[in-house]
Amino acid sequence: MNSPLKKWLGAVIALLYIIPLQALPAQDDDALLRNFLWGNFIRLPKEDRPKIGLALSAGGVRGFAHVGVLEVLSNAGVPVDMVSGTSMGAVVGSLYASGLPTSKLWEISEHITLDKITPDFNVMGLLRFVFAKKLPTSANLTKFLHDQIGDMTFEQMPIPFSCAAMDIKTGEKILFDSGPLGIAVRASMNLPGVFEPVSYRHRALVDGAVVDYLPVDSVKKMGADYIIASITPIDFSSSTPKSIASYLLRVGDVRAIAMIEDASKRANFVLTNRVVDAGTLELDKLHKAGEVGVKQANSHLAELQEDILLFALPYVLKP
Amino acid sequence: MYLNRKLMIILAACLALGACSSFKGAFGLGFIGDKKDYARARDLYSHGHYEQAIEELSAYIHKTYNVKRREARAYRLLGMSYEQTGQLSKALDTYLEALEFHPKNVPLLLAAADLYQRTGLTDRSIELYELALQEEPDNLSALAGQAENYRAMGFYSKARDFYDRFFTLNPQASAQYRARYAGTFLNQHNYESAFINITIALEQDDSSPDFWLISARANFGLGRTEEALKDIDIALSFSPVRRDLLGTKALMLYHNKQYDLSLQTAQQILDLYPENQLGLFIKALNLKALGNGKQAAQILQQITALNPHSFIGKTADNWQTYHPL
Numbered sequence: 001m002n003s004p005l006k007k008w009l010g011a012v013i014a015l016l017y018i019i020p021l022q023a024l025p026a027q028d029d030d031a032l033l034r035n036f037l038w039g040n041f042i043r044l045p046k047e048d049r050p051k052i053g054l055a056l057s058a059g060g061v062r063g064f065a066h067v068g069v070l071e072v073l074s075n076a077g078v079p080v081d082m083v084s085g086t087s088m089g090a091v092v093g094s095l096y097a098s099g100l101p102t103s104k105l106w107e108i109s110e111h112i113t114l115d116k117i118t119p120d121f122n123v124m125g126l127l128r129f130v131f132a133k134k135l136p137t138s139a140n141l142t143k144f145l146h147d148q149i150g151d152m153t154f155e156q157m158p159i160p161f162s163c164a165a166m167d168i169k170t171g172e173k174i175l176f177d178s179g180p181l182g183i184a185v186r187a188s189m190n191l192p193g194v195f196e197p198v199s200y201r202h203r204a205l206v207d208g209a210v211v212d213y214l215p216v217d218s219v220k221k222m223g224a225d226y227i228i229a230s231i232t233p234i235d236f237s238s239s240t241p242k243s244i245a246s247y248l249l250r251v252g253d254v255r256a257i258a259m260i261e262d263a264s265k266r267a268n269f270v271l272t273n274r275v276v277d278a279g280t281l282e283l284d285k286l287h288k289a290g291e292v293g294v295k296q297a298n299s300h301l302a303e304l305q306e307d308i309l310l311f312a313l314p315y316v317l318k319p
Numbered sequence: 320m321y322l323n324r325k326l327m328i329i330l331a332a333c334l335a336l337g338a339c340s341s342f343k344g345a346f347g348l349g350f351i352g353d354k355k356d357y358a359r360a361r362d363l364y365s366h367g368h369y370e371q372a373i374e375e376l377s378a379y380i381h382k383t384y385n386v387k388r389r390e391a392r393a394y395r396l397l398g399m400s401y402e403q404t405g406q407l408s409k410a411l412d413t414y415l416e417a418l419e420f421h422p423k424n425v426p427l428l429l430a431a432a433d434l435y436q437r438t439g440l441t442d443r444s445i446e447l448y449e450l451a452l453q454e455e456p457d458n459l460s461a462l463a464g465q466a467e468n469y470r471a472m473g474f475y476s477k478a479r480d481f482y483d484r485f486f487t488l489n490p491q492a493s494a495q496y497r498a499r500y501a502g503t504f505l506n507q508h509n510y511e512s513a514f515i516n517i518t519i520a521l522e523q524d525d526s527s528p529d530f531w532l533i534s535a536r537a538n539f540g541l542g543r544t545e546e547a548l549k550d551i552d553i554a555l556s557f558s559p560v561r562r563d564l565l566g567t568k569a570l571m572l573y574h575n576k577q578y579d580l581s582l583q584t585a586q587q588i589l590d591l592y593p594e595n596q597l598g599l600f601i602k603a604l605n606l607k608a609l610g611n612g613k614q615a616a617q618i619l620q621q622i623t624a625l626n627p628h629s630f631i632g633k634t635a636d637n638w639q640t641y642h643p644l
Contacts, residue, residue, distance in 0.1 A: 027563050028563075029562070029566065029595065029596055029597035029629075029631060030629055030630040030631055032563060032566045032567060032570065032597060033570075033597060033600060033630060033631050033634065034630055036570045036574075037634070039540075068474075071474070071476065072473055075473070075475055075506060075507045075508070076508075077508050102476070103476060106476075291472070291474065294472055294473055294474045295472055295473070297473070298472060298473025298474075299473075301473070306630045306633075309634070310633055310634065310637055313634065313637045313638065313641055314641040317638055317641070
């Protein structure tokens with residue numbers, strides 16, 4: 001532990017009030033009313049309250065912070081009526097919307113490895129890349145998703161879900177909300193320049209992050225009245241690209257910031273998860289990224305609940 | 320010649336001895352604090368003479384030149400003495416300095432982790448408890464501390480994993496731990512498990528208004544409002560002027576459509592805490608329910624005027640906008 005850090009910590013500690021470890025922290029007046037009204041709100045039938053939609057951004061491993069966000073929202077009883085996700089947001093969102101509990105998502109974070117996404121990160125894959133100029137395929141992701149949720153279609157999902165990909169031939173955004181789920185999710189997180197495009201419905205599909213990094217508009221289109229956006233912007237200062245692939249991904253991340261800023265304006269509430277020091281494909285950092293999501297969402301939970309309640313007050317205080 | 324050789328040997332031996340003695344501190348062969356000094360410092364600490372204990376321990380620690388040979392227990396006692404005098408940053412510095420030389424010392428790891436936890440630096444506390452659990456996987460303090468960290472973070476499922484291990488190893492743990500465990504269930508809206516655990520805590524200690532409040536909230540969540548109100552009354556018998564208890568009671572009565580009683584409780588809050596926004600809001604809710612919309616509207620205006628930026632102030636303002644009374 002270096003000395004400036006110790007000094008800083010010392011100063012923080014000297015200023016901080018010692019937090020007593022009570023069974024539950026005493027609630028202030030606002031919290032008492034908020035919890036009471038919140039209880040009334042979550043007991044309202046779905047048709048008697050505004051529909052809440054969740055937009056989960058792309059972000060590679062950083063995107064696993066969405067699992068932490070879902071954990072907090074689920075604990076608080078925030079009703080999630082529809083989900084749209086891009087790239088890692090599509091993976092997390094699809095698993096959640098298909099009915100997997102967050103405990104299962106945490107389990108996945110402990111076991112997922114690159115070979116569950118691609119069969120080509122090995123010597124044969126390298127030879128194929130060097131001599132045949134063919135990128136690795138993300139084919140294993142479809143099997144991985146199948147192992148988790150079977151042959152599910154969008155229509156069978158308990159929570160309506162959509163995800164975006166891009167047709168590399170036309171530059172179009174392709175929004176999937178019907179048909180087989182596995183291949184659509186695979187296409188949504190099919191990193192351009194890292195994996196070969198996914199051939200599906202006569203298109204060559206790559207990661208939707210290129211055109212719809214934060215799918216606020218997609219979730220709005222699904223009928224959401226109130227939109228919570230969970231974003232995982234990159235901290236540019238935390239790392240410098242060192243390979244061709246990471247340079248390409250960094251270009252995407254720079255463009256992503258502009259897309260996040262634009263789309264966030266149309267969300268009602270934005271949860272910003274700052275996951276530092278986690279590369280796009282550093283899968284061993286998934287769990288830590290998830291914990292960042294827990295912390296962020298929990299520290300803004302009261303604010304989010306109040307915002308939803310004020311938005312839904314005509315329904316909550318309906319005579 | 321013979322004498323000269325003998326003299327040379329004696330001189331060489333003297334020189335070697337001198338060199339050794341001047342380096343022995345550096346090699347850790349000498350200048351180690353006297354154990355009696357430590358014992359004296361420990362007595363000073365146990366008799367509450369913390370400032371003197373700090374002096375004794377600082378001197379004792381620094382007598383040992385070789386930092387790696389400085390005793391972990393002395394550092395820990397020094398840190399604890401600093402904590403007792405409220406010098407938390409010095410206490411933390413002490414623990415962290417000691418951990419440089421004794422990175423696997425569990426009592427030191429626990430002391431630093433606990434201090435980080437109490438000052439809200441949860442991430443750091445988690446790291447240190449993790450290290451302690453690597454050394455001693457069944458360490459109860461580390462398990463309870465880690466559970467508390469994850470609870471504070473809002474990661475209730477992980478907190479419960481640590482509590483589960485803690486209670487398996489220590490089924491007779493104090494009621495406070497059981498109540499915190501119940502709190503994690505309450506935060507997850509798992510009222511049944513919250514109720515079971517808080518009932519166990521109340522069997523051990525039924526004199527805590529906090530425990531009765533948890534029981535009330537669990538019962539309320541289970542739809543047993545009458546039982547919840549009984550629990551709140553018991554809590555109030557211990558702390559009759561606690562506003563959160565009175566507020567909870569008034570809101571539960573309102574929920575149970577006992578408007579007159581809720582109004583009385585809201586008035587009780589206002590008698591104790593005049594112009595309290597929550598008391599006023601509950602009063603307005605009940606007046607509206609009892610058909611006195613005009614007076615309710617006046618109160619809502621009063622709430623907004625008192626503080627338009629609080630959640631209660633904003634709710635009162637919005638209420639008037641959406642449902643004019």
